[in-house]
Amino acid sequence: MTGGPGARFLSDCEVLANDEVAPEQWRMRLRAPSIAAEAKPGQFCMMLTNPTQYPFLRRPMCFEQIFDQEVTILYKVEGEGTALMAGTPPGQRIQVQGPLGIGFDTDDDAFARHIIVAGGIGVASFPSLAKALTARGVIPEVIIAARHAHLILCEDFFRELGCEVHVATDDGSLGEQAFACDVLTRLKPDSDTRVYACGPMIMMKTTSDAAIAAGANCVVSLEAQMACGDGACLGCVVESTEEAEGEAMVRVCVDGPVFDTTRIDWAAHNLAYAP
Amino acid sequence: MPRDATDTDDMNLAVNMGGLPMKNPVTVASGTFGYGQEYNQYFDITRLGAVTTKSLSLKVRAGNKPPRLVETPAGLLNAIGLQNVGIETYLSEKAPFLRKQGATIIGNIYGHSPDEYVELASRLEQESAADAIEANLSCPNVHDAKTASGAVLVSQDPDAIIEYTKAIRSATTLPLFIKLSPNVADIQEPALAVQEGGADGVCLINTLLGMSINPKTRRPRLSNIVGGLSGPAIRPVAVKMVWDAARVLSIPIIGTGGICTANDAIEFLLAGATAVSVGSMTFRQPDAPMQVLDGIKTYLKQHRIERVEELIGAMEV
Numbered sequence: 001m002t003g004g005p006g007a008r009f010l011s012d013c014e015v016l017a018n019d020e021v022a023p024e025q026w027r028m029r030l031r032a033p034s035i036a037a038e039a040k041p042g043q044f045c046m047m048l049t050n051p052t053q054y055p056f057l058r059r060p061m062c063f064e065q066i067f068d069q070e071v072t073i074l075y076k077v078e079g080e081g082t083a084l085m086a087g088t089p090p091g092q093r094i095q096v097q098g099p100l101g102i103g104f105d106t107d108d109d110a111f112a113r114h115i116i117v118a119g120g121i122g123v124a125s126f127p128s129l130a131k132a133l134t135a136r137g138v139i140p141e142v143i144i145a146a147r148h149a150h151l152i153l154c155e156d157f158f159r160e161l162g163c164e165v166h167v168a169t170d171d172g173s174l175g176e177q178a179f180a181c182d183v184l185t186r187l188k189p190d191s192d193t194r195v196y197a198c199g200p201m202i203m204m205k206t207t208s209d210a211a212i213a214a215g216a217n218c219v220v221s222l223e224a225q226m227a228c229g230d231g232a233c234l235g236c237v238v239e240s241t242e243e244a245e246g247e248a249m250v251r252v253c254v255d256g257p258v259f260d261t262t263r264i265d266w267a268a269h270n271l272a273y274a275p
Numbered sequence: 276m277p278r279d280a281t282d283t284d285d286m287n288l289a290v291n292m293g294g295l296p297m298k299n300p301v302t303v304a305s306g307t308f309g310y311g312q313e314y315n316q317y318f319d320i321t322r323l324g325a326v327t328t329k330s331l332s333l334k335v336r337a338g339n340k341p342p343r344l345v346e347t348p349a350g351l352l353n354a355i356g357l358q359n360v361g362i363e364t365y366l367s368e369k370a371p372f373l374r375k376q377g378a379t380i381i382g383n384i385y386g387h388s389p390d391e392y393v394e395l396a397s398r399l400e401q402e403s404a405a406d407a408i409e410a411n412l413s414c415p416n417v418h419d420a421k422t423a424s425g426a427v428l429v430s431q432d433p434d435a436i437i438e439y440t441k442a443i444r445s446a447t448t449l450p451l452f453i454k455l456s457p458n459v460a461d462i463q464e465p466a467l468a469v470q471e472g473g474a475d476g477v478c479l480i481n482t483l484l485g486m487s488i489n490p491k492t493r494r495p496r497l498s499n500i501v502g503g504l505s506g507p508a509i510r511p512v513a514v515k516m517v518w519d520a521a522r523v524l525s526i527p528i529i530g531t532g533g534i535c536t537a538n539d540a541i542e543f544l545l546a547g548a549t550a551v552s553v554g555s556m557t558f559r560q561p562d563a564p565m566q567v568l569d570g571i572k573t574y575l576k577q578h579r580i581e582r583v584e585e586l587i588g589a590m591e592v
Contacts, residue, residue, distance in 0.1 A: 008316055010561060048559070053507045053535060054349045058559060081346075097561065225344045227351060227558040232309035234358045235344030246360060248337035272494060273342050 008100060008230075009034045012093040016070065018086070022150050024077045025121065026086050033069045035098050041066070041128035042103025042221055042258045046229040047073070048095035049081040059085065060226045062125035062257070063099070074124040074153065100229050101257050104196065104219065106132040111194040111217060114140040115187060116163075117180050117207045119199020120147065123154050125221055129196060134161050140196075142166065143183045145203070149174035181206035189216035197221070197261075202271050208261040218261040224252040231255075239268035287582040288572070290324070292550045293475030293527050294450040295407040297324035297379065300544065300583055301568045304505075304531045304554030305330055305383035305411065305454070306355065310369035315376065317561040322568065324550060326378045328365070330385040330411045331395060335361035345487050345496040350506025350533065351555060352485050354499035357385055357414055362398050370404035381452070383409045389442035396447040408449050409529075410474075412439060413456035413481040414503075430456040430481070433468035440472025452529060454478035457509075457516055466520040478529040478552070479520055480513045506555040507533040514546050521547020521588055535563065537570020547588040 017029040035045060046058040059081045064074040077086050088094060106129065114133055116126050123144055133140050142158045145168040152174050158165045167175025168183050176183070180203055189195055195211040197204045198221040211218035224236035231254035240250040240263055250256065250263065288299035302325040308314055311326040320326055338358025345352045360369065362384075373380050382405030384395040392410055399405040413430035426432035429439055440453055453469040455462070457480035469477050482503025487496040495501075513532025521528055530548030534540050535556040543551045556563040575583060 010317060053559075055346060056350055056506050056555070056559060057346050095560075225342060225346070227344055227353075227555070228307075228313075228561075230309075230313045230561065232313040233307065233344070233353070233558055234338060234355045235353055237338070237341050237343065237358070239340070244335075245337050246335035246364070249341075249358060268340075270340070270498065272492065273496075273498060 007038045010097045013096045028073045039066045039099040040103040041132050043099040045096050045098030049084040055081045076121040104129050113193040115195050116140050116142045117197045118144045119203035122199030145180035181210040185210045189214045191215040205266045220261050221258045222252045229253045239265040241265045299324040300550040302552045304552040307554040318565045321377045325381045327381040330383045331362050332385050340498045350508035352502035354497045354502035366402050380405045381407045381409050385411045389439050392443045393446040400447045409452040411454045433464050436468035437472040440474050444473040450475045452476040456481045462516045463523050476527045480532050509533050517548050518546040540567050544586040545590040
């Protein structure tokens with residue numbers, strides 16, 4: 001199928017590998033030449049999990065790594081859709097639409113220091129970001145935080161890139177017992193620092209608060225329930241800080257998923273609705 | 276993107292939807308297709324019998340607070356709350372694109388009073404920004420004043436339907452369709468009210484009211500608490516309502532509700548619909564409306580049917 005303006009593609013991609021890398025955490029490797037050629041760190045794709053109509057909707061998945069002809073997806077089995085993804089054997093084809101959304105700005109040289117802050121499976125979009133940054137000589141520092149040790153992913157990948165990695169768990173089962181935002185504060189980001197955060201909404205809010213309090217720039221990569229991925233259904237919106245009625249909501253799928261945190265009205269966002 | 280020449284080959288796909296000539300019976304459900312541009316990258320939207328726009332209101336609307344969407348068995352619940360760019364932005368930024376492409380446009384409108392619908396319909400006609408009007412009297416996700424009889428939706432009050440329809444009818448010469456809610460005891464009553472009000476067609480069905488609660492948090496999964504259910508889960512309900520309405524109406528019906536495949540669309544035609552809208556399926560398969568159209572052509576060929584109109588109301592019992 002064609003991509004057309006904006007170069008998005010709807011393709012049947014061959015699953016090359018699909019492995020459980022940690023309990024309930026999976027990595028799928030897909031042959032997706034047209035998507036891979038256009039994909040940028042922080043962008044995502046919509047994946048059809050099954051040929052029937054149940055579950056009905058596709059699953060939005062960010063690119064973990066982007067190669068010449070291939071992409072990888074790092075995902076957590078949360079429900080029926082991701083369970084079906086985990087059951088997809090290599091050799092099978094899966095419909096993928098992408099690349100979608102606005103990813104990270106990897107060319108901006110306005111900041112001397114770059115700190116990646118990952119919460120749980122929120123680490124999934126950061127390997128491609130770290131690779132793009134190091135490719136232009138910027139070595140990011142990385143904080144990987146999660147509830148337990150087994151949910152800490154990609155640590156070796158970042159170390160092999162040369163990143164300084166800080167691991168924190170809620171229960172102290174690996175690294176230090178701390179929240180991501182506290183580790184960030186201790187690293188003393190300043191106005192010459194850009195912070196990249198992705199994880200649960202509460203984690204991104206606290207990380208964003210810590211970054212802003214330190215005077216740093218902060219971008220967040222949001223996750224939302226999505227139906228279309230193309231800006232049409234208006235289902236994935238979050239409250240923005242814009243006052244104009246027409247801009248009161250931003251769409252995670254096409255206005256994001258990566259946003260400057262000052263565009264998000266964190267105070268208006270009801271964290272109690274987290275799934 | 277090149278036109279598909281086979282759309283006009285050796286069979287007649289054209290239908291007359293209440294005075295709107297459609298080159299084929301396939302349109303899209305309002306709210307599932309944005310303003311058309313969003314999907315033009317996946318297929319040539321002018322291949323559609325018509326593009327139906329997101330509901331347009333006089334002023335821009337921010338819509339409901341998130342979360343607005345939850346997946347349910349074979350479908351989804353939404354409570355978008357009619358977020359839209361407003362009529363003026365539609366006229367200046369969205370309609371020109373559709374016109375330039377050459378799409379047939381069904382302009383879907385939403386207002387808070389007959390006067391607002393009148394103004395919306397008039398603006399669309401004055402600016403040649405629609406070829407037909409579809410008035411949404413049935414959005415379940417906005418909380419406006421109740422009608423005189425106490426109904427929550429205009430669509431649930433036949434007298435109000437007549438009042439609104441007559442008002443819009445007097446304001447436009449364009450083909451006028453009224454989109455109705457399935458959340459009534461007897462769909463024939465509101466359908467007949469649409470006809471009495473002088474509209475040219477009925478669109479059936481809008482979403483069914485539903486809700487979903489997260490047992491872990493004990494909270495509703497939608498911030499609006501209730502939402503509208505769509506997707507294949509509602510298709511049998513929609514087919515039955517089209518069949519019910521078709522038996523008492525002399526004006527044509529746009530059938531919609533969970534259409535995923537050509538066979539689903541043909542069900543609606545057989546039940547009495549003249550045109551069909553593909554809705555939520557486009558979220559799952561962005562080129563679904565074209566697959567439905569292509570499938571209808573294949574069906575006509577296989578069954579040696581020359582005109583798609585022969586299928587309308589042709590269920591055999």
